Amino acid sequence: MPTLVMKFGGTSVANLDRIRRAAKRVGVEVAKGYDVIVIVSAMSGKTNELVGWVDETSPLYDAREYDAVVSSGENVTAGLMALTLQEMDIPARSWQGWQVPLKTNSAHSQARIEEIPTHNINTKFGEGMKVAVVAGFQGISPEGRITTLGRGGSDTTAVAFAAAFDAERCDIYTDVDGVYTTDPRICAKARKLDRIAFEEMLELASLGAKVLQTRSVELAMRYNVKLRVLSSFEEQSDEAGTLVCDEEEIMESNVVAGVAYSRDEVQMTLRSVADRPGVAATIFGTLSNAGVNVDMIVQDISEEGRTNMTFSLPADQVSRAEKAMASIKGTEINYQNLVTDTEVAKVSVVGIGMRSQSGVAAKMFKVLSNEGINIKVITTSEIKISVLVDRKYMELAVQALHDAFDLDKAA
Ligand code: ADP
Ligand code: ASP
Numbered sequence: 001m002p003t004l005v006m007k008f009g010g011t012s013v014a015n016l017d018r019i020r021r022a023a024k025r026v027g028v029e030v031a032k033g034y035d036v037i038v039i040v041s042a043m044s045g046k047t048n049e050l051v052g053w054v055d056e057t058s059p060l061y062d063a064r065e066y067d068a069v070v071s072s073g074e075n076v077t078a079g080l081m082a083l084t085l086q087e088m089d090i091p092a093r094s095w096q097g098w099q100v101p102l103k104t105n106s107a108h109s110q111a112r113i114e115e116i117p118t119h120n121i122n123t124k125f126g127e128g129m130k131v132a133v134v135a136g137f138q139g140i141s142p143e144g145r146i147t148t149l150g151r152g153g154s155d156t157t158a159v160a161f162a163a164a165f166d167a168e169r170c171d172i173y174t175d176v177d178g179v180y181t182t183d184p185r186i187c188a189k190a191r192k193l194d195r196i197a198f199e200e201m202l203e204l205a206s207l208g209a210k211v212l213q214t215r216s217v218e219l220a221m222r223y224n225v226k227l228r229v230l231s232s233f234e235e236q237s238d239e240a241g242t243l244v245c246d247e248e249e250i251m252e253s254n255v256v257a258g259v260a261y262s263r264d265e266v267q268m269t270l271r272s273v274a275d276r277p278g279v280a281a282t283i284f285g286t287l288s289n290a291g292v293n294v295d296m297i298v299q300d301i302s303e304e305g306r307t308n309m310t311f312s313l314p315a316d317q318v319s320r321a322e323k324a325m326a327s328i329k330g331t332e333i334n335y336q337n338l339v340t341d342t343e344v345a346k347v348s349v350v351g352i353g354m355r356s357q358s359g360v361a362a363k364m365f366k367v368l369s370n371e372g373i374n375i376k377v378i379t380t381s382e383i384k385i386s387v388l389v390d391r392k393y394m395e396l397a398v399q400a401l402h403d404a405f406d407l408d409k410a411a
């Protein structure tokens with residue numbers, strides 16, 4: 001039988017009615033003759049609630065216990081989805097990550113999938129099961145402990161299953177009807193794309209467009225999974241949604257394909273750091289050992305042997321970073337003080353066209369300056385430009401850039 005993977009995100013399984021609606025969509029595919037693997041998220045808001053409980057109990061928590069708690073939301077929806085399908089006379093069974101077993105490494109709260117043996121689930125398909133409902137976001141470490149794959153990780157579970165089971169397609173059902181030029185929730189002119197290149201999607205995701213988890217796009221690219229994003233709230237045809245595909249499969253595209261933003265950024269500045277060889281290595285080595293993922297970095301011009309070192313990091317790693325920096329305060333780094341600015345956001349423009357067209361950065365900076373938005377930090381790569389700005393200007397920046405690069409119009 002051909003296999004299809006269908007993933008339903010939090011809002012698509014937010015209550016029993018929505019689970020029933022999703023189950024009906026699954027029923028349509030079963031009727032077409034597919035063996036279906038359904039990946040479910042926790043009900044919307046559930047994972048946030050669980051994370052909140054962990055933070056409140058233990059701010060510098062043990063990541064193994066964090067995973068034990070936050071993985072639980074998916075267990076509930078997996079069981080409920082299987083029951084709903086059974087009520088519709090569709091033979092279904094639920095699977096938690098460890099039962100598959102979805103094997104990961106031991107990087108708790110950010111684990112990577114290492115292997116998905118297909119034997120257990122295939123045996124059940126062979127015995128007449130039509131739908132395997134798998135709890136997304138979770139796996140099991142070599143030590144036998146529950147792991148999670150990072151926020152939004154059910155997307156990655158879905159793509160990894162599609163690759164392991166050689167599925168015909170991986171459909172990601174969510175609360176928007178596809179991938180847009182920017183988040184339609186903050187820009188009314190955002191335009192739905194019929195297709196987007198893997199590389200552009202990868203950048204948009206890693207720069208904050210949470211419609212797909214970054215790792216899921218990486219896996220789809222590597223294993224050539226046919227990946228589609230579509231709405232669980234509308235009747236769907238086979239052409240619905242957005243197909244994430246190779247660059248060659250897209251006829252026309254804008255220089256800038258999309259604008260992404262990330263609200264969860266924090267800027268830290270170490271003031272008056274000794275400017276000597278090895279200082280950056282100590283600072284960023286210490287942060288890395290503390291599990292902090294530094295993103296943007298700028299070092300000021302040094303004066304009288306001292307400089308300022310500014311960097312950005314994800315908001316949920318601030319306590320860890322502060323603790324790490326405190327641990328080197330008295331060493332040869334000998335900085336004066338640490339300033340943390342939590343009111344910043346990152347805004348990025350992304351497009352494969354930037355490889356061959358210059359002037360995008362200049363235009364971006366001009367647009368922001370016309371709006372009176374000050375740029376705090378800049379980083380660029382071949383197909384993206386990111387800036388850090390005051391958070392209060394984030395939406396304005398996204399909208400102004402969307403307008404300036406004519407993203408509301410197709411190429
Ligand atoms: P799910 O719970 O289904 O996994 P998410 O909330 O993780 O859904 O992702 C869907 C959300 O991603 C949308 O509601 C939208 O606000 C946001 N989003 C951000 N950028 C984009 C974009 N470029 N295109 C579509 N949605 C986007
Ligand atoms: N429930 C998890 C989260 O909210 C995983 C997911 O939905 O993809 O991050």
Ligand code: MG
Nearest residue numbers: 009152210211
């Ligand atoms: Mg998601």
